[in-house]
Amino acid sequence: MADMQYATQSRRRIFQFLKECNDRTVTASDVAEYLEKQNCAVNMTTIYRYLDKLAREGTIMKYVAEKGSQSAYQYVEPGRHCEEHLHLKCVKCGRIIHLDCHFMQEISHHILEDHNFALQCRNSVLYGICQDCREKENNS
Incomplete structure (x- = not known):
């Protein structure tokens, strides 16, 4: 039960961060840094999985990285x-x-x-x- 609540809280914080940054792209590292400042430690694998899930759903856009750099993500307002x-x-x-x-x-x-x-x-x-x-x- 505690794990589910933790996952829900971390997902909510990630989603809120993406919405706040909707005029620019962010990387998974940006998300991790934000979560760390919020005292919400989440491993990078979990962050990437959730970002990929949101991208598959169409909630965020995933911009594939050039070789040697991270992919970037951006929240997409519904109906955009x-x-x-x-x-x-x-x-x-x-x-x-x-x-x-x-x-x-x-x-x-x-x-x-x-x-x-x-x-x-x-x-x-x-x-x-x-x-x-x-x-x-x-x-x-």
């Missing part, structure tokens, strides 16, 4: 339809911007018609620098 649009990630601050505009229909259609390639948007990310970070660079 992240499988239908690309995501823009700032390489400076980690912020994620959802490219959920009419442009996605145009580019998906173009790629299919002109290149005979069906775009799969889920977990797809374009990297760059957001407006806030560009402004900080210009002001320094």
Whole structure:
């Protein structure tokens, strides 16, 4: 019984952390660090299993890591339809911007018609620098 309560409490804290960080991605290490600060020790295997479960359910997006780095995760608000649009990630601050505009229909259609390639948007990310970070660079 105590193990079940512990697991439930740790899962609730992980889920809350993901919701609080919904404008950026976090890694499993970020989750572990947060839990440690909350005096809620959870091993990394448990964290990864729960993150993978949430990703399979569609509650969070899993962005597969480049070789040598950790995968990143982001909470997805219900009804966001992240499988239908690309995501823009700032390489400076980690912020994620959802490219959920009419442009996605145009580019998906173009790629299919002109290149005979069906775009799969889920977990797809374009990297760059957001407006806030560009402004900080210009002001320094």
